[in-house]
Amino acid sequence: EITSRAIARKRNGYGKALGDILLPEGRTVSDLFAEATVKALRDKGYVVVPKDSPEAKNGTPVSVTVNRFWCWMVPGFWAITLEGQVEVFVTGPAILVSGKEEQVICSISRKSAAGGTKAWTTIIDQSLQEYMNELKARIK
Numbered sequence: 001e002i003t004s005r006a007i008a009r010k011r012n013g014y015g016k017a018l019g020d021i022l023l024p025e026g027r028t029v030s031d032l033f034a035e036a037t038v039k040a041l042r043d044k045g046y047v048v049v050p051k052d053s054p055e056a057k058n059g060t061p062v063s064v065t066v067n068r069f070w071c072w073m074v075p076g077f078w079a080i081t082l083e084g085q086v087e088v089f090v091t092g093p094a095i096l097v098s099g100k101e102e103q104v105i106c107s108i109s110r111k112s113a114a115g116g117t118k119a120w121t122t123i124i125d126q127s128l129q130e131y132m133n134e135l136k137a138r139i140k
Helices: 029-043 054-058 117-136
Strands: 006-011 017-022 063-074 080-091 102-112
Touching: 006 117, 029 063, 029 117, 063 117, 080 117, 102 117
Parallel strands: 006 063
Antiparallel strands: 006 017, 063 080, 080 102
16 A cells, blocks of 8 residues: 555665655555546547546557656755656557557656755656656657
8 A cells, every 4th residue: 555655765865764755645656647648648639538438448448557656865965856767658559659558768857955845746746747748749
């Protein structure tokens, strides 16, 4: 349960773990990427329906597997750097430019004066936005 919600680990300047950054209860990393994928598809003009809806039988299935989504902090002298890394496999040959499975890999880096909640939220949001941008470039 906790692993599906873990997205980062806080560390002090000496590298000692201070605690994990978790999504709120009821939210998982899979949820974040499912929502981001739906948004990317809709931005490209696709109508997205749940797989258990009657309309789904006429649609094109899309599968998303999150292999990695992790954020971390790199201490610095005057500022810290927060980094995020994404690796996701998307399968939906009929909608992808390549006509096969796509591996979407992206990373983001952001300087911050401190590693508070707002800084972590920003790096998470920017990582998801970068994923959506990369995915949209691969959708027909």
